Amino acid sequence: MSRLLIRGGRVLDPASDRDAAGDVLIEDGVIVAVDADIDTRGAEVLDAEGVWIAPGFVDLHTHLREPGQEYKEDIASGGRAAVAGGFTSVACMANTQPVNDDPSVTDFILDRARTDSPARVHPVAAATKGLAGEVMTEMVALVEAGAVAFSDDGKTIMDSGVMRRVLQYSRLVERPVITHAEDRTLVGDGVMNEGPVSTRLGLPGNPAVAETVHVARDIMLAEITGAHLHVAHVSTAGAVELVRAARERGVHVTAEVTPHHLVLTDEATSGYDTNTKMAPPLRSADDVRACRQGVADGTLDAIATDHAPHALHEKEVEFTEAPPGVIGFETALAVVLDLVREGELAPLELIRRLTTDPARILSLTAGTLSVGAPADVVVVDPERRWTYDPSKGYSKSRNSPWNGQELVGRVVASVVGGRMVYHVDRGVLVQ
Numbered sequence: 001m002s003r004l005l006i007r008g009g010r011v012l013d014p015a016s017d018r019d020a021a022g023d024v025l026i027e028d029g030v031i032v033a034v035d036a037d038i039d040t041r042g043a044e045v046l047d048a049e050g051v052w053i054a055p056g057f058v059d060l061h062t063h064l065r066e067p068g069q070e071y072k073e074d075i076a077s078g079g080r081a082a083v084a085g086g087f088t089s090v091a092c093m094a095n096t097q098p099v100n101d102d103p104s105v106t107d108f109i110l111d112r113a114r115t116d117s118p119a120r121v122h123p124v125a126a127a128t129k130g131l132a133g134e135v136m137t138e139m140v141a142l143v144e145a146g147a148v149a150f151s152d153d154g155k156t157i158m159d160s161g162v163m164r165r166v167l168q169y170s171r172l173v174e175r176p177v178i179t180h181a182e183d184r185t186l187v188g189d190g191v192m193n194e195g196p197v198s199t200r201l202g203l204p205g206n207p208a209v210a211e212t213v214h215v216a217r218d219i220m221l222a223e224i225t226g227a228h229l230h231v232a233h234v235s236t237a238g239a240v241e242l243v244r245a246a247r248e249r250g251v252h253v254t255a256e257v258t259p260h261h262l263v264l265t266d267e268a269t270s271g272y273d274t275n276t277k278m279a280p281p282l283r284s285a286d287d288v289r290a291c292r293q294g295v296a297d298g299t300l301d302a303i304a305t306d307h308a309p310h311a312l313h314e315k316e317v318e319f320t321e322a323p324p325g326v327i328g329f330e331t332a333l334a335v336v337l338d339l340v341r342e343g344e345l346a347p348l349e350l351i352r353r354l355t356t357d358p359a360r361i362l363s364l365t366a367g368t369l370s371v372g373a374p375a376d377v378v379v380v381d382p383e384r385r386w387t388y389d390p391s392k393g394y395s396k397s398r399n400s401p402w403n404g405q406e407l408v409g410r411v412v413a414s415v416v417g418g419r420m421v422y423h424v425d426r427g428v429l430v431q
């Protein structure tokens with residue numbers, strides 16, 4: 001029998017509303033006790049004195065790039081970067097090459113993940129063939145293969161009739177439809193938030209209304225179909241308000257926000273750094289404030305990284321030409337701890353947005369320290385200072401806005417299925 005005791009930490013378990021000192025005992029991959037002063041005999045001991053013990057983080061929104069773009073990332077490197085950031089379960093988007101619009105691709109991703117990734121990987125299948133927004137995918141077959149949700153992320157389903165049918169059919173499989181809400185006709189050739197900063201920089205703007213118009217449409221379609229709509233990477237005050245109001249009148253809508261949209265504004269693009277370019281773009285200070293409020297009151301259920309690796313040669317071009325996206329696994333925790341430091345969110349609530357809430361959205365048995373649950377656990381030092389150097393990280397790509405910056409808060413260890421797969425002093429420990 002294998003026994004691992006994580007000892008002497010502040011145990012933060014949103015599923016049981018627990019925020020108290022204690023130990024977590026794991027036997028054969030399962031949590032068997034959460035208590036004060038558990039007997040250590042026969043157990044490997046991981047010291048968590050003075051730091052946090054929490055469920056492993058669940059990331060609803062990542063791009064692992066395999067199959068097809070392994071020069072940016074693959075399931076092995078992405079899985080390592082995930083556990084180094086505390087994410088023990090990740091959902092990966094369908095914009096691979098080929099697109100994950102067929103059970104054979106879903107199978108391939110799951111096979112690869114089993115052998116290559118220290119993090120658990122859950123494929124999100126495309127909602128339409130080739131992400132073209134025209135013909136629906138075979139949802140039942142994709143769910144049978146292991147898909148946990150449907151999304152054309154990276155592309156917007158512009159045809160409202162198609163989106164309505166996608167939502168209707170998603171009810172058959174009881175899986176959420178994740179919308180990338182950017183009306184393409186309003187985005188136009190916009191590459192950053194439309195406003196005073198884009199005017200000053202002379203860059204084409206992507207207006208906030210491109211998001212809000214689309215969120216409004218999708219909420220209306222979710223309302224008439226009764227389907228579960230999940231709004232990806234909310235970036236605008238208007239979208240937060242729409243989700244809040246829809247939820248209040250009983251629409252089944254959930255939403256996520258990225259770490260970067262919680263702390264950076266469009267001012268970050270002032271130096272034309274292509275590592276501040278993503279879709280949706282960084283917004284105004286008012287939008288950031290609204291997103292933070294949305295996380296605080298639970299309107300935005302989940303914090304999701306939208307980890308989107310791109311190679312150096314792709315990002316070292318003019319701002320207008322660079323692909324959108326930033327990597328995010330290894331910096332996410334430090335970045336979002338800002339909400340705790342600013343007194344806007346209690347630690348337990350921050351952990352909830354990283355664990356219980358995203359797990360619920362995807363119906364995963366993860367994100368909890370309940371006795372009997374799979375032992376996916378993180379140890380977090382919220383005070384640890386470190387300088388982030390993406391070239392020393394686990395992702396194959398380096399496109400981070402936090403390159404070279406001092407960050408506060410770091411994952412000390414990640415445990416997946418009872419096995420320690422990452423320790424900050426020893427690195428990734430498997431594969």
Ligand code: DOR
Pocket residue numbers: 063095153154155180277278279280308309323324325326
């Ligand atoms: O910034 C982004 N990058 N947004 C997306 O929706 C897609 C992603 C990517 O795949 O690079």
